[in-house]
Amino acid sequence: MTLQELYEIAPYVAVAVLPVFAVRALVWGVRYLTADPMMRASLRQAVRVRRTWKRLAQMAGLSVTDKMPTALAALTTDTDKTPKPRVLTPALKVKPDRFGVVAQANCLPKVGLEEFQKAAPYLADAWRCARVSVLPDGPGQVVIRGVRVDPLLTPTDHVPTGEAPEDLATWFLGVDEYAQPVTVGLSNVPGVTVAGLPGYGKTSLINKFICDCAPAPEIQFAVADGKVSGAHEGDYADLMDRLFAFVGDDLEEANALFKRLVKLRRGRSTSIQEVLGVKNMWHVGPSENWPLTVLIIDEAHTYFRDYKGNDPATKKLAALASENARLVEDLVKKGRSVGILVILATQKSTGDAIPTFIRDVCPVGLSFAQKTAEASVAALGEDIRNWPDANPVNLQDPAYVGVASMTAQDRPGFTRIRTPYVDDAHAAKIANGTAHLAYDPQILLDHYAGAYLETGVDLDKGEEGRPEAA
């Protein structure tokens, strides 16, 4: 085709292509105008990233030179000249979200994951990002996450929808430092520990869990709050209507509640095969008749602390505290398969706040800010010493209220999470609206497994008769 011919068809090509660009520009414009300020900034950032990619990739060492001419270049180049080598840059697909951009790129020979990871700090500077991470994204692909604003420093609110969650087995905790959602699969978790200095968001995290799950009849909650004497006080007052049991700081009352739940655990272990037809409740999932039963022990040190003294009153408290620890250990060690989950929260991170034999069997441990490295170790285990960036001693700043460090679920190390805040008024509204769903799981068990429980095993006498559910 001659140059003249090209000039002739150019207007027709332009007429064919222009509407496509016009529609794309219109869609972008509508999206931009309807977005919030954070999203608008990300939309602009995405345009800039795409526009400058070819040049930046070359400067950041993310390109290769291909000296071998393509077939077309070989044919069209004069015989006395050598075709120009081509500079290849990875193809980039960029998607904006409120915190920044997510870009997918393909690898090239000698430009792989390692090269992208090395270039991450340059990309962060060029894209004006607070942080850039590069992770593998399938064979020959990487995903580059750039956050313009630090998600850990951006407080978020959460308004519970009042709708039952689609999947009760997944607890959405918040977002990590790259604004990626962090969840915990409850089917594998018998216990969760939440530690941290006062006022950094422990109770708020648990409140959100209750509010999100409350509309589902397949879950029931009991709370022991060691910070208050009565149900009308403290952080759970607004949620009372949706709890089937509540105790304050009285050790004897707490002991009675823990015994009640151990009895439920044993009754469930005894009858699960007959009632559900499986040995593990998570194989069929929680139901209205066999709800996931969550025991929340807030300010846990109240119930387990070491009482020292020889007077009868102190001895009695010491005996109760030690029995409480034993009962809760039973629930954590044996409760998962029958649908019992224990969440323990404490301001104190020492062995007597949450006894180590309980803490060590809780696979999920979160810690909000801590005062000392020792407290961080007590909350998250020795390994936190190897991950100084994620150490919760660095979270002692009002800007980090609501930020916790947690063992990463799918890789070594720790993840920092920004948890969303639920306003008390919203929590109260949800609890009021779902109060009719609160039901003692023991009554349900007696009803559905009663015949078997009556004839099979004496639950007040210890373990007998049936093997433990797997």
Ligand SMILES: Nc1ncnc2c1ncn2[C@@H]1O[C@H](COP(=O)(O)OP(=O)(O)OP(=O)(O)O)[C@@H](O)[C@H]1O
């Ligand atoms: N995720 C969050 N985002 C922003 N602010 C939060 C968040 N969580 C809590 N806060 C703020 O911190 C305050 C204290 O939170 P919370 O009661 O959950 O702390 P705590 O760690 O349970 O304290 P304590 O140990 O004294 O019970 C809340 O009233 C709220 O103002």
